[in-house]
Amino acid sequence: MSTNSYYGQDGHGPFELCDIGTLELEDGGALPGCQLAVATHGTLNAAKDNAILVPTWYSGTSKIMEQVYIGNGRALDPAKYFIIVVNQIGNGLSTSPHNAGAGQGGPDFPKVRIGDDVRAQHRLLTEKFGLESLALVVGGSMGAQQTYEWAVRYPDFVRRAAAIAGTARNTEHDFLFADTLIEAITSDPGFRAGRYATSADVAAGLKRHARLWTVMGWSTDFFRADRHKALGFDSVQSFVDTFMTGYFAPMDPNNLIAMAWKWQRGDVSRHAGGDLAAALGRIRAKTYVMPISHDMFFPPGDCEAEQRLIRGSEFRPLKSIAGHLGLFGVDPELLAQLDAHLSELLATPVG
Amino acid sequence: MSTNSYYGQDGHGPFELCDIGTLELEDGGALPGCQLAVATHGTLNAAKDNAILVPTWYSGTSKIMEQVYIGNGRALDPAKYFIIVVNQIGNGLSTSPHNAGAGQGGPDFPKVRIGDDVRAQHRLLTEKFGLESLALVVGGSMGAQQTYEWAVRYPDFVRRAAAIAGTARNTEHDFLFADTLIEAITSDPGFRAGRYATSADVAAGLKRHARLWTVMGWSTDFFRADRHKALGFDSVQSFVDTFMTGYFAPMDPNNLIAMAWKWQRGDVSRHAGGDLAAALGRIRAKTYVMPISHDMFFPPGDCEAEQRLIRGSEFRPLKSIAGHLGLFGVDPELLAQLDAHLSELLATPVG
Numbered sequence: 241m242s243t244n245s246y247y248g249q250d251g252h253g254p255f256e257l258c259d260i261g262t263l264e265l266e267d268g269g270a271l272p273g274c275q276l277a278v279a280t281h282g283t284l285n286a287a288k289d290n291a292i293l294v295p296t297w298y299s300g301t302s303k304i305m306e307q308v309y310i311g312n313g314r315a316l317d318p319a320k321y322f323i324i325v326v327n328q329i330g331n332g333l334s335t336s337p338h339n340a341g342a343g344q345g346g347p348d349f350p351k352v353r354i355g356d357d358v359r360a361q362h363r364l365l366t367e368k369f370g371l372e373s374l375a376l377v378v379g380g381s382m383g384a385q386q387t388y389e390w391a392v393r394y395p396d397f398v399r400r401a402a403a404i405a406g407t408a409r410n411t412e413h414d415f416l417f418a419d420t421l422i423e424a425i426t427s428d429p430g431f432r433a434g435r436y437a438t439s440a441d442v443a444a445g446l447k448r449h450a451r452l453w454t455v456m457g458w459s460t461d462f463f464r465a466d467r468h469k470a471l472g473f474d475s476v477q478s479f480v481d482t483f484m485t486g487y488f489a490p491m492d493p494n495n496l497i498a499m500a501w502k503w504q505r506g507d508v509s510r511h512a513g514g515d516l517a518a519a520l521g522r523i524r525a526k527t528y529v530m531p532i533s534h535d536m537f538f539p540p541g542d543c544e545a546e547q548r549l550i551r552g553s554e555f556r557p558l559k560s561i562a563g564h565l566g567l568f569g570v571d572p573e574l575l576a577q578l579d580a581h582l583s584e585l586l587a588t589p590v591g
Numbered sequence: 592m593s594t595n596s597y598y599g600q601d602g603h604g605p606f607e608l609c610d611i612g613t614l615e616l617e618d619g620g621a622l623p624g625c626q627l628a629v630a631t632h633g634t635l636n637a638a639k640d641n642a643i644l645v646p647t648w649y650s651g652t653s654k655i656m657e658q659v660y661i662g663n664g665r666a667l668d669p670a671k672y673f674i675i676v677v678n679q680i681g682n683g684l685s686t687s688p689h690n691a692g693a694g695q696g697g698p699d700f701p702k703v704r705i706g707d708d709v710r711a712q713h714r715l716l717t718e719k720f721g722l723e724s725l726a727l728v729v730g731g732s733m734g735a736q737q738t739y740e741w742a743v744r745y746p747d748f749v750r751r752a753a754a755i756a757g758t759a760r761n762t763e764h765d766f767l768f769a770d771t772l773i774e775a776i777t778s779d780p781g782f783r784a785g786r787y788a789t790s791a792d793v794a795a796g797l798k799r800h801a802r803l804w805t806v807m808g809w810s811t812d813f814f815r816a817d818r819h820k821a822l823g824f825d826s827v828q829s830f831v832d833t834f835m836t837g838y839f840a841p842m843d844p845n846n847l848i849a850m851a852w853k854w855q856r857g858d859v860s861r862h863a864g865g866d867l868a869a870a871l872g873r874i875r876a877k878t879y880v881m882p883i884s885h886d887m888f889f890p891p892g893d894c895e896a897e898q899r900l901i902r903g904s905e906f907r908p909l910k911s912i913a914g915h916l917g918l919f920g921v922d923p924e925l926l927a928q929l930d931a932h933l934s935e936l937l938a939t940p941v942g
Contacts, residue, residue, distance in 0.1 A: 412828070427779070464896065476764060539811045
């Protein structure tokens with residue numbers, strides 16, 4: 241176990257660490273004393289029917305969900321809903337490579353799948369909060385992967401689902417993109433097969449990883465429209481060197497790789513012997529499928545193909561040249577569209 | 592100077608090596624005894640008005656232009672036209688890092704720009720072939736960069752121009768993508784700052800480079816439609832490991848880096864103090880701008896923005912989910928569209 245001050249209450253709190261006991265893992269092994277970092281907003285009502293679950297994406301924590309998506313007057317309004325943001329395993333706040341117990345630290349961290357996260361979250365929600373259903377599960381990117389997993393695995397628990405900029409079964413193209421992210425890091429001699437001393441030892445790899453995110457994370461239209469300049473950077477190069485590299489530089493490389501491995505293998509069809517249509521056919525939640533128009537690796541086409549397999553679902557693309565990383569909240573129009581869709585979804589009666 | 596059997600007449604011939612003398616370079620220095628590898632098809636007519644110039648793209652040689660684009664009954668028909676395919680400097684057939692003379696080999700190869708290639712080609716065409724004009728310059732990707740450079744630099748020489756899947760001024764996004772390609776190679780410890788013994792020493796870097804090309808070179812729609820399976824690969828992974836990795840593996844890393852450096856800096860606005868509109872305003876050729884619909888790094892939007900700055904030009908996008916590497920000729924429908932446009936362009940009377 242190493243320390244990394246990036247993952248603390250100062251930068252990412254307030255959050256509560258909840259011990260959910262031993263989590264058996266789909267790929268073998270277990271996380272004893274698995275801890276989920278949880279941030280809640282609002283109050284659970286007496287009927288316990290106003291709970292919303294928000295899982296997190298690659299590299300993100302509960303903090304960005306709080307800052308960008310939750311607030312009074314927003315769709316995710318703490319005045320109306322009890323909003324539970326659960327940090328995914330491996331993200332640095334919950335049990336992760338950099339903070340894991342004896343024998344499981346760093347590169348020895350066991351393989352964790354999306355399904356493991358969702359079972360861990362289910363245990364948390366039922367045992368700690370006494371929930372029997374969720375008014376909504378909503379997440380972006382890997383949060384969308386968890387959202388789909390929730391809706392397929394626990395169809396009676398999830399009343400509404402909103403999958404933003406993510407898929408139920410990861411594509412091979414997307415798998416390959418994540419491979420390039422992993423390799424950008426692991427090819428750094430300073431990575432030392434995961435046994436580096438600090439993230440700074442892997443700075444070159446983390447910078448390459450940031451560059452790849454810049455190429456694929458936004459869109460060609462975003463840069464053509466000089467949106468990076470509107471954000472305060474005079475060139476794409478300074479945007480990469482300052483914003484993108486600065487964002488990833490303090491993160492723990494093994495944490496990122498654990499999440500990337502999980503992301504690559506997100507696949508609800510595992511519940512139906514590889515039959516995606518059968519798996520998605522289990523969903524009973526009222527589901528909105530919400531890709532971002534200019535997303536280069538969870539493109540609308542991939543998402544719409546899945547949407548057509550979900551009974552009663554609706555295709556609600558978000559128009560934004562920000563691309564995938566519009567998730568960061570840099571495009572107010574994307575957030576306005578999202579809020580409108582989520583408000584409509586939350587107002588939709590469900591059985 | 593090292594040897595690399597990949598770049599021979601066996602795989603890429605027939606081509607002729609033409610010595611154009613000393614080529615002074617825009618960024619300083621010179622290539623003494625600069626050799627251009629040239630392949631011609633058809634016969635120059637007496638009026639010398641049926642010549643077509645075809646420059647090459649990143650990693651490509653005259654061979655793929657011959658195999659995919661030139662033929663009887665095609666738009667580029669050797670029965671009608673005298674078609675001159677000139678291999679770009681650095682591509683391994685013309686003067687390149689791997690075959691350069693004393694003091695210029697490998698990482699000591701001087702910086703070569705698109706403008707250097709075009710001046711070299713102009714010297715070749717005027718001195719060797721006695722040409723005073725070209726019926727058409729047509730190229731894809733870096734070939735499009737050279738096409739634009741020709742039309743801006745020698746406006747009276749170029750009567751028609753067709754820029755496929757490329758831009759007149761490279762975008763910052765595209766620059767960054769090329770950066771990731773370069774870094775994929777240079778980050779390999781076997782690269783040894785360009786002083787490796789053989790390409791095999793840099794196999795890991797070349798494989799990462801191939802993966803990046805797979806992520807950005809085709810399109811998400813291409814893989815969703817299982818086009819890689821239609822090409823004979825049962826998964827994206829085998830497509831990468833066999834086809835894409837196999838394609839790049841024998842190439843010389845310093846050659847690739849010389850081309851990537853050149854690609855990054857393609858910019859006709861250098862002729863007008865950075866004013867792109869003024870530079871493109873110099874073009875007198877009848878110009879077709881032909882991006883490929885699903886191109887992820889020379890996207891139609893970037894190309895159309897430039898097309899609007901070229902007097903009398905036409906925007907003729909090619910619809911293909913193959914994306915940028917549709918240039919390889921894997922999509923017959925793309926080739927059919929291209930031939931139709933080029934035939935129309937060639938049939939258009941020009942002043």
